[in-house]
Amino acid sequence: MTIDPEARTPPYLQLAALIRQQIADGTIPVGRRIPSMHELETTHGLARNTIAKALRVLKDEGIIEPETGRGLFVVRVPDNETPADP
């Protein structure tokens, strides 16, 4: 899955959803580190602040926990990974 800058949902929310689902389906297990902001920048072609904004969403959801100088770690599996469009 890739980020589409033209989509209605902004890239930072697309990225948040993407990571959220990778955690939900076990691609990134609890306790492990997710890719660094720099890695996310280059692999998705987004600016630093955009990455930070996406991670802020996941952090506010209590899914990831940042540790300065170490990385971002998964602390919980999301409750509703895909709200499913009704």
Place this chain on the structure above:
Amino acid sequence: MTIDPEARTPPYLQLAALIRQQIADGTIPVGRRIPSMHELETTHGLARNTIAKALRVLKDEGIIEPETGRGLFVVRVPDNETPADP
């Protein structure tokens, strides 16, 4: 003092006047940092560009000076803090 979106003077000028006076009355002394744009955003409920516009005014007046990656610093006390509506 708060920003009133309904007032005749636009919010960006209200904010500029507010900060200008805080510097004038010593609330924010010369040499110190003023609240970051992000802080101003959240505390006043204004958008990024509106904050930037207000700070642009103060910068043009030579009251504040930006330092990249660090913040905005007070460099001078305004001459006429309250121009008094005629």
Place this chain on the structure above:
DNA sequence: CATCATTTGTCCGTATGTATC
């Protein structure tokens, strides 16, 4: 102990697109 690379977080400045008055 010092130095450096890595990592997260934050900072300002600016640009684009949209909406309102």
Place this chain on the structure above:
DNA sequence: TGATACATACGGACAAATGAT
């Protein structure tokens, strides 16, 4: 039409913590 404001995004730079050397 123009001024204003919002949401989003990008870019370059600074700061502090961490870990390896």
